[in-house]
Every structure is written in C-alpha cells, then in structure tokens.
Amino acid sequence: xxxxxxxxxxxxxxxxxxxxxxxxxxxxxxxxxxxxxxxxxxxxxxxxxxxxxxxxxxxxxxxxxxxxxxxxxxxxxxxxxxxxxxxxxxxxxxxxxxxxxxxxxxxxx
Numbered sequence: 001x002x003x004x005x006x007x008x009x010x011x012x013x014x015x016x017x018x019x020x021x022x023x024x025x026x027x028x029x030x031x032x033x034x035x036x037x038x039x040x041x042x043x044x045x046x047x048x049x050x051x052x053x054x055x056x057x058x059x060x061x062x063x064x065x066x067x068x069x070x071x072x073x074x075x076x077x078x079x080x081x082x083x084x085x086x087x088x089x090x091x092x093x094x095x096x097x098x099x100x101x102x103x104x105x106x107x108x109x
Contacts, residue, residue, distance in 0.1 A: 002043075003039075003042050003043065004039065004042070004043040007035060007038060007039040007042070007043075008039070010035055011032060011035045011036065011039070011085065011088035012085060014028065014031055014032055014035060014084075014088070015032060015081055015084035015085045015087075015088065016081065018032065018080075018084045019077060019080045019081040019084055022080075028084065029084075029087055032084060032087040032088045032091065033087060033088070033090065033091040033094075034091065035088055035091065036087070036088035036089060036090060036091020036092045036093075036094070036095070037091040037092070037094060037095045038095075039088070039091070039092050039095070040091060040092035040093070040094065040095025040096050040099070041095045041098075041099070044095070044096055044099050045092075045096050051093070051096050051097075051100070054089060054092060054093050054096070055093050057086070057089060058086055058089045058090040058092075058093050061082060061086050061089075062082065062083045062086045065078070065079045065082040065083060065086075066079060068082070
C-alpha cells in the first residue's frame with residue numbers, strides 16, 4: 001500500500017470522526033489540513049491539469065454538497081463529511097501550490 005493510499009484512508013477516517021463526534025476535539029480541521037499537507041508534499045500532483053482539478057474540487061464540492069442539507073435526517077451529516085474531506089484536499093492543494101512556487105523560484109538545471 002502506497003503512502004498516498006494510506007494518507008487518503010487516514011483523512012477519510014479522520015473526516016468520519018470529525019463528522020460523528022465533532023465536539024470531542026476542537027482541532028479536527030487542523031488535523032485534516034495537516035494530513036492534506038503531508039499528502040501533498042509526499043505525493044505532489046504530476047501535472048497542471050491535476051492541480052487545477054483538485055483546486056476546483058476543493059472549492060466547488062463543498063458548495064455543491066450544501067444542497068444535501070435538503071435531505072431529511074442524513075443530508076446534513078453527509079454534507080459535513082464531504083466538507084471535512086475537502087478540508088484535507090485543500091491541504092493537498094496548498095502543499096502543491098507551495099511546491100510549485102518553490103520550483104519557480106529555484107534556478108533551473
């Protein structure tokens with residue numbers, strides 16, 4: 001199992017924990033961003049199209065998921081789960097942005 005798969009599974013499990021018991025620990029979002037940052041630094045996205053797709057997903061999917069609140073009983077919980085997963089994806093996007101900026105500043109070989 002690769003580090004990318006392990007970190008993705010870990011972020012989904014943490015997002016589940018943040019959805020099921022959000023009041024137990026107030027730092028769920030910090031943990032999710034940290035896992036996303038680690039995932040982004042360890043497994044940078046290879047091309048510009050992938051980076052663009054993840055950036056659009058990190059912005060658009062939580063907005064679209066807000067419509068799930070209309071579903072009785074489970075809609076709000078599913079919306080919260082998707083929002084929490086996207087926090088981790090946002091960390092990956094930030095890490096990839098930082099790596100891109102570093103590669104732009106460093107002289108080419």
